[in-house]
Amino acid sequence: MDRYAEQARRVARAVLRDPDDAxxxxxxxxxxxxxxxxxxxxxxxxxxxxxxxVANAATDRRRRRSVRSAEPLDPGVVGGGPRxxxxxxRSALSERLRQALAELPERRRLAxxxxxxxxxxxxxxxxMLKIPEGTVRSEVFHARRKLRTLLEDWREPS
Amino acid sequence: xxxxxxxxxHQPDTELGDALRRALAPAAHDAFVARVMSRVGTTRAxxxxxxxxxxxxGIAAALLVLGAGFAAGRLMQPAxxxxxxxxxxxxxxxxxxxxxxxxxxxxxxxxxxxxxxxLRP
Numbered sequence: 001m002d003r004y005a006e007q008a009r010r011v012a013r014a015v016l017r018d019p020d021d022a023x024x025x026x027x028x029x030x031x032x033x034x035x036x037x038x039x040x041x042x043x044x045x046x047x048x049x050x051x052x053x054v055a056n057a058a059t060d061r062r063r064r065r066s067v068r069s070a071e072p073l074d075p076g077v078v079g080g081g082p083r084x085x086x087x088x089x090r091s092a093l094s095e096r097l098r099q100a101l102a103e104l105p106e107r108r109r110l111a112x113x114x115x116x117x118x119x120x121x122x123x124x125x126x127x128m129l130k131i132p133e134g135t136v137r138s139e140v141f142h143a144r145r146k147l148r149t150l151l152e153d154w155r156e157p158s
Numbered sequence: 159x160x161x162x163x164x165x166x167x168h169q170p171d172t173e174l175g176d177a178l179r180r181a182l183a184p185a186a187h188d189a190f191v192a193r194v195m196s197r198v199g200t201t202r203a204x205x206x207x208x209x210x211x212x213x214x215x216g217i218a219a220a221l222l223v224l225g226a227g228f229a230a231g232r233l234m235q236p237a238x239x240x241x242x243x244x245x246x247x248x249x250x251x252x253x254x255x256x257x258x259x260x261x262x263x264x265x266x267x268x269x270x271x272x273x274x275x276x277l278r279p
Contacts, residue, residue, distance in 0.1 A: 001191060001194065001195070002191055005184075005187060005190055005191055005194075006183075006184055006187060009182075009184035009190065010179065010182040010183070010184065013182045013184065014182060019184065019185070022184070023184070023190055023193075026190070026194075027190075027193065027194050027197065030194050031194070031197055031198065034198060093177065093180075093181075094177075094180050094181035094183075095181075097177055097178060097181040098181050098182070101178070101181070112174075112178070113178060113182065115170055116170045116171045116172075116174050116175035116178060117175045117178045117179050117182065119170055119175075122168070144171060144174060147174055147178070148171075148174065151173070151174065151177060
């Protein structure tokens with residue numbers, strides 16, 4: 001679990017903007033994976049199987065988010081230290097990227113995060129999202145076009 | 159962004175990937191892992207509770223179905239089987255099959271006088 005925790009939380013956050021909601025979804029996914037472990041085929045890679053559960057858990061949570069509140073992490077355990085993205089410029093860019101991501105359709109967000117951040121192949125993502133491989137390529141293309149523009153605009157003034 | 163990358167490039171865009179990774183970076187890794195691990199035990203116990211509740215409901219439903227089936231079976235028993243020999247004989251010779259059935263299926267022995275009176279010389 002330790003190995004996939006960050007990845008699962010990033011993928012969940014690609015669907016759910018709120019980090020606490022994303023953590024709840026990632027937790028749901030890990031517990032669901034534990035229950036479904038007998039269904040996992042050990043001849044196949046574990047990551048795509050788990051990320052499929054994470055994506056489904058995040059999507060489910062987004063659908064019922066209006067009636068359930070997120071469970072925050074224990075503040076005593078979290079501590080008050082700075083987050084990794086608190087350095088001013090990076091923090092601002094990260095916020096703009098999150099906003100840009102949020103404007104993308106959910107499937108597009110997942111596709112670009114799974115491909116460019118998590119390094120899964122188009123075929124693996126197609127299996128996770130249950131869509132054709134060509135559609136994954138198209139979704140990654142459209143997401144990149146928008147996010148690249150944002151990055152280029154950000155780079156221009158500096 | 160790297161200039162050489164085409165829109166349908168099959169390689170991950172490392173610069174965009176790094177920027178997105180920073181943007182989506184989760185905080186408090188250890189707290190998250192600890193929280194999930196603390197739920198693992200309760201989830202296993204919870205799943206047994208769910209199964210137990212399903213079993214209870216299943217048994218209740220099975221008993222209801224059995225009871226309903228038994229009652230329906232009692233109601234659907236043919237009426238001829240409950241007729242007594244006397245009633246069958248009153249119906250007349252055309253229903254001699256009914257008399258035979260009443261003798262076979264009857265829960266009490268037929269009155270001998272009725273049997274003998276039905277015999278014709």
